[in-house]
Amino acid sequence: MSLPSKSGMRSIAAIGLLWVGALIAPAHATSTPPPAPDVDSSALAALADLAGDLNPYRGDLRAIAVGRDAFNQSCARCHGVDADAHASPAPDLRRIGRICARVPEPDLQLRCQTDADAYFRDTVEKGKIKLGIEHMPPWKNVLSTELIWAIRSFVETSQGRAK
Numbered sequence: 001m002s003l004p005s006k007s008g009m010r011s012i013a014a015i016g017l018l019w020v021g022a023l024i025a026p027a028h029a030t031s032t033p034p035p036a037p038d039v040d041s042s043a044l045a046a047l048a049d050l051a052g053d054l055n056p057y058r059g060d061l062r063a064i065a066v067g068r069d070a071f072n073q074s075c076a077r078c079h080g081v082d083a084d085a086h087a088s089p090a091p092d093l094r095r096i097g098r099i100c101a102r103v104p105e106p107d108l109q110l111r112c113q114t115d116a117d118a119y120f121r122d123t124v125e126k127g128k129i130k131l132g133i134e135h136m137p138p139w140k141n142v143l144s145t146e147l148i149w150a151i152r153s154f155v156e157t158s159q160g161r162a163k
């Protein structure tokens with residue numbers, strides 16, 4: 001058997017690229033951005049530092065109210081109404097960072113909280129796409145940073161049916 005000619009090699013490479021392209025493409029092609037929630041964000045204090053990793057609205061009652069409204073419009077169908085995830089297909093978001101309250105040293109507690117907050121924001125912005133399958137859409141250009149923090153503030157305070 002003779003080796004494939006140069007042009008033969010090229011078409012084999014081209015077919016290879018098409019194949020890889022077909023594997024990668026769906027992740028981008030299928031993700032139609034979800035609609036933005038219809039909420040009045042004017043109650044949220046403007047943020048001086050949009051890149052900060054710590055939730056700036058923690059405990060702010062107005063942010064919690066806006067966050068609840070946004071959550072129930074955008075997240076509840078997968079993560080449960082009012083973040084009560086006991087019968088929903090997606091993870092219980094109230095667990096993220098909950099353990100930080102048990103860290104006794106203030107410095108370590110703050111770091112724990114900051115890590116949990118940053119994970120929450122980054123995950124929401126990027127969505128969850130694994131092997132080309134979209135488990136959760138990216139929310140980056142749909143939700144403002146303020147709204148993501150408001151949602152986080154709500155989720156943390158939601159009692160739901162805490163497990």
Ligand code: HEC
Binds near residue numbers: 071076093123139
């Ligand atoms: C279409 C369903 C769907 C919607 C809508 C959705 N999510 Fe998700 N989300 C998921 C799924 C499924 C996962 C778990 C994916 C995985 O890890 O494979 C997830 C994971 C997450 C995680 C990481 C959870 C963890 O334990 O690590 C966060 C944070 C999150 N979602 C926040 C949100 C927020 C906030 C909203 C609303 C703005 C939202 N999601 C809307 C389906 C959804």
